[in-house]
Amino acid sequence: MSGLCGWFITDGEGASHTGGACADALQAMPSAQTDAQNTRGGACTTRDGWVAGQPGGVIGAIVGHPQWHEAELAALARDHSPATALLEAYQRHGLGTFEHLGGDFSACVLDPDNRRLMVGIDRIGQFPLFFSRIPGGVAFGTSAASVLAHPGMERRVTPNGLFHYLFFHMLPAPVSLYDGLEKLQGGQCLILEGEGPARVKPYWQPVFQEPAGADGAALGQELRQRLEASVQRLSDEPQTGAFLSGGLDSSTVSGFLARQRPGEADTFSIGFDAPGYDEMEYARTASRHFNTRAHEYYVTPEDVVEAVPLIAAAYDEPFGNSSALPAYFCARMAADAGIKRMLAGDGGDELFAGNARYVKQDVFELWGRLPGPLRRSLLEPLFTRLPRGVPLLGKARSYVEQARVPLPDRLQTYNHLYRLTLADMFQPDFLGRVDQDAPWSLLRDIYHRPAEASALNRMMYLDWQQTLADNDLRKVSRMCQLAGVDVVYPMLDDGLIEFSCRVPSRMKASKGRLRHFYKEAMTGFLPDEIIHKKKHGFGLPFGVWMQDHPPLREMAYDGLLRFKGRRIMKPAFIDELIQLHQQHAAYYGEMVWILMMLDLWMESHDARGPHSP
Structure with a gap:
């Protein structure tokens, strides 16, 4: 890079x-x-x-x-x-x-x-x-x-x-x-x-539009034309390949690359031998459909132990997205195959409404449409007193509690730092030197920045800035740099970005269906299995593997032990986190990863923390 x-x-x-x-x-x-x-x-x-x-x-x-x-x-x-x-x-x-x-x-x-x-x-x-x-x-x-x-x-x-x-x-x-x-x-x-x-x-701000008479078929044809032109422009390097996870966007990019290079397009896919995490069959479906030269690699727990210190040290600042690891092995596989440039599908979810939290918010927004006096005087007092232990009543109470939180704050209700009490997590000296409102202020500033936009478009714009620019693109670009290959993002062509702003919100996600417009537009080009598959991630089964692979567990626990000495979080919280991970490996494994990567980054960059002399 x-x-x-x-x-x-x-x-x-x-x-x-x-x-x-x-x-x-x-x-x-x-x-x-x-x-x-x-x-x-x-x-x-x-x-x-x-x-x-x-x-x-x-x-x-x-x-x-x-x-x-x-x-x-x-x-x-x-x-x-x-x-x-x-x-x-x-x-x-x-x-x-x-x-x-x-x-x-x-x-x-x-x-x-x-x-x-x-x-x-x-x-x-x-x-x-x-x-x-x-x-x-x-x-x-x-x-x-x-x-x-x-x-x-x-x-x-x-x-x-x-x-x-x-x-x-x-x-x-x-x-x-x-x-x-x-x-x-x-x-x-x-x-x-x-x-x-x-x-x-x-110097640039998106202008979102909601045209009443938008022609879905014409817009769909324009989308396909723009996507093909973007892939063609960015694949001028002879040794170009594509990431292929089996999702909508990587399959689209791979398909248009294959159209330019019939039988000679190289695609690269990563798998995991862990139930619920492997999408290799979808990648193979796309590869067969477009007749690409498929390259595959299965990441193992041993790979994680080998690569984690290297990956943690590679970033300028701490970076906690665990899918950086499969991105690195995929890019390294491409470099070993002689590829100079990789096409990545990042951006489609943020342009065309592919994240589950978008449609989930529609359900919560229904609460706000009820008359205010009815909500405040009758329903909220009633629902917030419901017992949590009874499944149906507990869900009703949880719904009301979340619905009362306005956007964009509601998008963070899954966040560990929202769900848990900060005073129980952090050392008092550290917490006293922190502006606890700053992350929330940043979210609100970005969310409200577009002059006129629907809630859906505001959420997507927020994701352009954070989920995409500061997370997914940093992940892929840095791992490609580490592997020695260039990477480009055809979905993020300027014309495509502006085009997405002209697609009405009601078409992007229709009646709870994510990527509705995009899926309709790509029907006939993408395999039906990929059009209709449930959204999956590129996540690493780190928390699950920790339970069964002692070297991985030892590496993680050693990192947590060192992290205790940095006087950021309370040792009791870290001990509790270890116990919780043993009970709920996938959920709490994410927090273990976040802390482990921070500790490894600080170790490799000789960053001793805010309390060090």
């Missing part, structure tokens, strides 16, 4: 002595093909990207797979370089440059004459961008390590960062684990001008 970093100080003083530190940070990463430029007051470096400009003048740098909305800029990028096109766009559009840029990218423009810095990332946030407000300017980079390489930065872990990780199981932008480090969200740019403070602003 390509990357860039740099900094800019608006007082015009040179920064050549720090330029070496940034270049060293990029060189230390895999597959270093670097280019660097210095200018008055700043510098930037790229790995496997493009830099253009004149020493002492305006510099532009960009990484990724950018697309230009203007034909002249696209031609300039093709004939010269994307960085040359970036500088031309800046000359034409100034602060509006990123509005004319699409695809997946991270880019910067350093303009010493106007004492201006611009840094931006793509609409969804396929590329991360870390930054820090240093004295007189900004340091920035696509990795935390590159920004932390700046001499003015300290690797100081914050309690709020740790709390956000334990809440979300990753670090959602704009939050970072480190003091003084922030992140851009998708569709945002950072601008620094003159003596003013660096400011973050959106």
Whole structure:
């Protein structure tokens, strides 16, 4: 995966002595093909990207797979370089440059004459961008390590960062684990001008529409055409393969790749020898249907023991999504087969309503449509007194308790940090240094950001920013980088994103059916078994395997024992977690994984925690 970093100080003083530190940070990463430029007051470096400009003048740098909305800029990028096109766009559009840029990218423009810095990332946030407000300017980079390489930065872990990780199981932008480090969200740019403070602003926001007379058949045809064009554009690398889990999106991407390369499309699938976790038969169904060259691998508990420390250390910040492990083995299998670029199906659920919590919320929203006096005066007092021990009455009480919680907070009612008492979980010193409302404020801010949108579209937009950009894309991109292959996401084509905003909510999920519009559109292209299968995950049977595989259990418990000494959570809570896992392996195995990965990350990054001297 390509990357860039740099900094800019608006007082015009040179920064050549720090330029070496940034270049060293990029060189230390895999597959270093670097280019660097210095200018008055700043510098930037790229790995496997493009830099253009004149020493002492305006510099532009960009990484990724950018697309230009203007034909002249696209031609300039093709004939010269994307960085040359970036500088031309800046000359034409100034602060509006990123509005004319699409695809997946991270880019910067350093303009010493106007004492201006611009840094931006793509609409969804396929590329991360870390930054820090240093004295007189900004340091920035696509990795935390590159920004932390700046001499003015300290690797100081914050309690709020740790709390956000334990809440979300990753670090959602704009939050970072480190003091003084922030992140851009998708569709945002950072601008620094003159003596003013660096400011973050959106350059793109989705506009959701609910057309009354939408033609489902015409929209379905347009969807298929856009998907095929996106796959074709992103598979220009001869050695291209595709992830194939057997789900809707990976099967779609694999199918369109196979249409371009009849009998020669390589697909890669992962299985688990654990009941309820293996989808290999669906992947085989799709492979047979599209006549792909299928590559398969079954992950074992021994693989988990071998790879977990490597995976935990690979991320800039703690990362708790256990499906990173199968993603890594799938990417490694592709690299061993000579594949240079992988197509991933991530994004379809968030664009076309594929997550079960979307339709679940419809059921809860019915409660809010009842007359307020009836709910508050009669029904709520009645239902909240019902006994929990009687199954039917307990379910009725649980329904009312959840329905009373407004969106988006209700989406977190499954969260361990919502269900449990924080004072029973965390050490008092740690909890006293944490803003407990911050994760909730972040959720609400993103959810209410679209000017006009249905509850469904707001939930999906929230997932664009967090479930997708900060979780799934980070998972796959980093594991592909670790394995040595490039990865692209055809579902996240700009045109497809805008198209999804034109599909009415009532069609995306109809009468409780997830992905209704998408499934109707893909009927006849995808196998019926995949159209009608229940949604599955790419989850790892970690909690279940822990029970039966002593080396895995020993690794996890050793991590929990070390974690006790970090003075973040109460030892009694961790002891109770171990007991609960033995009773409910799958559910509590997730929390064991979250804490184990945090401990392994802190161990590998020498991050001693907020209480360390």
